[in-house]
Amino acid sequence: MPQDMPPTGGYAQVQYKRNIPARGFKPFYYMVGMHMIMAYGFYKYFHGVREQRGPNYHKTLTNVSLCLVNLLAEEDRDQVRRYYADKAREKELLGTEHKVYHSDRFVRPTFAYTPSKVTQ
Amino acid sequence: MAQRDPQFNQHVLVDTTPMPDHIPKVEEVGATSAYLTSAAYFIGDRCKAFNDDFMKCKDEGKGRGEIECLKEGRKVTRCAASVIKDINTHCLDQFKAHADCLENNNHYLFECRKAEMSLNTCIFDKLGLKKTIPGAPENQVPVHLRPKQKYAQYPGPQY
Numbered sequence: 001m002p003q004d005m006p007p008t009g010g011y012a013q014v015q016y017k018r019n020i021p022a023r024g025f026k027p028f029y030y031m032v033g034m035h036m037i038m039a040y041g042f043y044k045y046f047h048g049v050r051e052q053r054g055p056n057y058h059k060t061l062t063n064v065s066l067c068l069v070n071l072l073a074e075e076d077r078d079q080v081r082r083y084y085a086d087k088a089r090e091k092e093l094l095g096t097e098h099k100v101y102h103s104d105r106f107v108r109p110t111f112a113y114t115p116s117k118v119t120q
Numbered sequence: 121m122a123q124r125d126p127q128f129n130q131h132v133l134v135d136t137t138p139m140p141d142h143i144p145k146v147e148e149v150g151a152t153s154a155y156l157t158s159a160a161y162f163i164g165d166r167c168k169a170f171n172d173d174f175m176k177c178k179d180e181g182k183g184r185g186e187i188e189c190l191k192e193g194r195k196v197t198r199c200a201a202s203v204i205k206d207i208n209t210h211c212l213d214q215f216k217a218h219a220d221c222l223e224n225n226n227h228y229l230f231e232c233r234k235a236e237m238s239l240n241t242c243i244f245d246k247l248g249l250k251k252t253i254p255g256a257p258e259n260q261v262p263v264h265l266r267p268k269q270k271y272a273q274y275p276g277p278q279y
Contacts, residue, residue, distance in 0.1 A: 051263070051270050069171040070156075070163065070200040072178075073193030074148055076186045077139070083187070085137035105183030114133050 079108065086113060146194045149201050154219040157227055158236075159207055161251040162243055167199035203249070210246040214239040230269040233278040240264075 024030075086109065091097055101107055139145065151159070164171070174192040178185030207215050218235040225231035243249050256262050263269075267277035 048270055069167075069174055069196055070149060073174060073196045076193055077146070077190065077197075079186055080143070080190060081137065081139045082135050084140045084143075085135055088137070088140075103183075106186040113135050 079106070082109070082113075089113065143190060144194065146197050147201065149197060149204060151204055152219075154222040154227060155204070155215070157222055157229070158215060158218045158239065159204055161253075162207065162247070162249040163200045163203045164254070165249045165252070166203050167196060170195045170199045206247050207243060211239060211242040214242045228271075229264070230272050233264065233267070233269060233272075236264060237279050 083106070087097060149156070156163075170192070174189060174196045177189040177192045181188050214235065218232055218239045221232035221235045222229070229236065240251050251264060253262050253264065267279055268275065269278065272278065
């Protein structure tokens, strides 16, 4: 019995290669482009942050160095008024004055005085 | 329900005892935050000496500054009130415009450079007070004199 043999002249060439041309640029150029975009972004970010955190950004400066002093004086006056009122009340109720803290410093009271009758 | 009048009782929870007589009275400034923010640099310009004096007194008060620096505090308040009064007499329209702009823009000064510019020129002409940002670098244009503001909603020049 005759065996299967290759055809005369051999088999035809099997096409396994794809001859499609590579699309776009070389990968190196994409890399360069990405870094340029990132550099631009960091450049803008740098300037934005410098404006926001730098000495020129003066939202906090407005409050702290200029106006807060005035508000602080007002607040202190109110605290002192309450302090003297508390002392007078204590004198009236207990007849004596005693220090709560072992210190001469002004301490903001933890508990506030409220009238006994809250609603009318 | 909507017609019902609101009933507050916070006022009875506040200690309303007046200041004792041995402490001189002073009228508070009484301006709201937008007006204070708007006038802050002019208050700082005129009252710098009083403010520094007050802060120094509090710093050296060793924790009793609240009680011992009342005199300096009154000076600070009187000076701030005088600035507000002067601005009200001379530049009321610009002052109102700037404060309204601040109210509408979350108190961001960078959104209101146009109104601020007219207020600044008015105050400089009439009162001679100048806005300077303390601690700003010398070699740059100060941020309030730049027409373009980076963080403003409108990025172009505001005036």
